[in-house]
Amino acid sequence: MTEQTIKMPDMSQLVVSSSPHYHDRDSVRKIMFKVIGALTPAALASVYFFGWRALMVILLCMVSCAAFEALFTRMMGRESALNDGSALLTGMLLGMNLPVTVPVWMCIVGSLAAIGLGKMVYGGLGGNPFNPALVGRVALLVGCPAAMTTWVKPSGCGFAKWVDAATGATPLALIAQCDATSGATRQAADAVAQQYPSVLDLFIGNCGGSLGETCAVALIIGGIFLICVNIIRWQVPVCYIGTVALFTGIAYAFHPCAHFNPLLHILSGGLMLGAFFMATDMVTTPLNRKGSVVFAVGCGVLTSVIRLWGSYPEGVSFSILIMNALTPLIDKFTAGRPFGVMKVGRRASSKEIEAEKNPTKK
């Protein structure tokens, strides 16, 4: 073997760094675009049911969120973080939380609130305690309640022009209305109940509501995709929706007329969108699995309470925001004991070690 034929490494090109030298190659950007992809079926369904203006609203929110993000990072003298896709996702979620009739200026103001108040004042992605899209939605809901609660009934004939659609109440508004009238006469309550969409209509999204929240089947498909690619934890939607079903079920058992059956509850309003896409937001929800379950159950309880007894017909946004505020506390109390640590702040006693040595013995 001659020395000349062997190529040896060029030592000047070596990188020296601390281990690990492998990475699973996932990135924030990939995560964000996977979530955007998972939202796409529901967005397409909204275009189908509410017409092309739905697409306009969603795209407008995405573009303005991205623009505000670019503006604010520039003002803060930071490198642009646009390519991580988080602003686009915030915009998409915001757009899907608005009614189709929303004016253009409200989309832009909502985006400003979402990115500015929801995210950048806390230093950008990762620092925000509240879900930015929900901050944007709630700002608009509190500021312009009339425009935010004008709903159109979908025409149900595919890509229809929104102007042709008739206005109508959302299913949850009907429930609230029914609650109010049930005290008076049974007939009045039944009359309201008659207007209620069928379970099938609710499932495929043929009912009034915010753009992205109506089509339960598309949201479930997107949610299952996210669970499969390990971006969200299945425990969150299951516990959230389960808790709502349980609570409204108990209420229904006691007062079947005033409180609609749990199936209608879980299929209407923003519950599916919230449970799959907003209560699972990484930044604003607890770090570990146990905490996520506590968070989801809390969201479920609050949503049920607001829906059944609150003055708003819908409680998903508020309940998620309230639980967002509790996240640091949940994190603190659900922090696990590290392996081999017996109790926080204490080393194991010899007795405990003996117990650990013989796990089968009691």
Add this chain to the structure above:
Amino acid sequence: MITQIRFYGGIHPSEGKVSNKEDIINAPLQELYTVPLQQHIGAPAKMVVQKGDHVLRGQLLGEPGGFVSAAVHSPTSGTVKDVTTCLGPAGATLPAVVIESDGEDKAADPLPPFENWQDADPAALKARVGEAGIVGMGGATFPTFVKLSPPPNVKIDTIILDGVECEPCLTADHRLMLETPEKIVKGAQIIGRILGVKRIIIAIELNKPDAIETMTKAAEGTGVEVAPLVVRYPQGAEKQLIYALTGRKVPSGGLPAAVGCVVSNVGTTAAIYEAVCLGKPLYERVTTVTGTPVVKPGNYRFRVGTLYRTALELCGGVSEDPAKIISGGPMMGMAVYSLDIPVMKGTSGILLLSRDELVQYSPSACLRCGRCNDVCPMSMMPGILSAQIEHQKFELAEKWHVMDCIECGSCAYICPAGRPLVQHMRRAKAVVNAKKRAAAAAAAAAAKK
């Protein structure tokens, strides 16, 4: 049959064990060997030869420099050409002896072999392990003699042989199990004799079915059990391995002996057999040289002191310029910047990464996705700890159990924001340890007054 208990967390990186079909090749004799006197954790060995001395293969070059230390032996016969220093894989400068081979490779008189080790005095067997300079060959290089000397109040009841080799790319232990299974089984029984323990388990992951088969066959009738384990990194870590096999949790800050276990790498175990039954001190080991840029990846039996440069030449050099050269595996190995580093007792692999495989972190803010929590085998909170450490809150990090980190790197591997999580932990551990040492030194100084 042993039922495996799934330890919390863990990851499954791509295995990349391309050299698992390559037989172990004895590396040819070299002209020069640079033998470091510190190839182990603890005090460096004290040199017992001088420049110009003639030494034989297996002759003592350095005797243990303390209780936690190990002897170092000459890899071949020749003259002590120089007493100098050399570069270690971690970047530290180590005292070293350069041996110029005389080409005869003449062996020194072997230590007297134990014919009947089954009946031999355990203390004598243990002393032999010390004499032969055996250290943990999985990479930690903890002197085995010390490991086999548990405090008198501790009762050891289980010996675990680590044939897990959970680091991707490395195949040295795998090949050793295939080619010398009887040495490993006998070595295990010797450890059992030393510690007076009957229960011996050999742990092998299911990605090495041939090794499981071979070892099961070799262990037949000896009472040694083979435990196949579902593949998961870092299953080869002591604490996780003990938990997976016995359900016992080594207490925080404690050693495996605290739960009655001793864990020994299969390579170390084979070396113990050779020391006891053949009288051969530890001066060579099997090392995997692998990676995409390597022309002929393989498993080689190198004498200690062979330079990485020589090792790479034996593999036919490289087909492209590597972006990284790593001493050890990709998860916990150390990137080096020179090829003038000798193979030591703890060198399990030399891994080269191509430019495509290179990971360069460009960390962004923590997304709080919680994946680091999900994969941390010590169930710590790497995300929170890393934020504390970035703000230099080392005392707080200590309260959050940063000292329990085993530095397996699972958190940094999984982090989508590319945050250097395990690197932060290492920094905090170093700071806390330095503080403890300073406090101890201050206390000692105060006591003197």
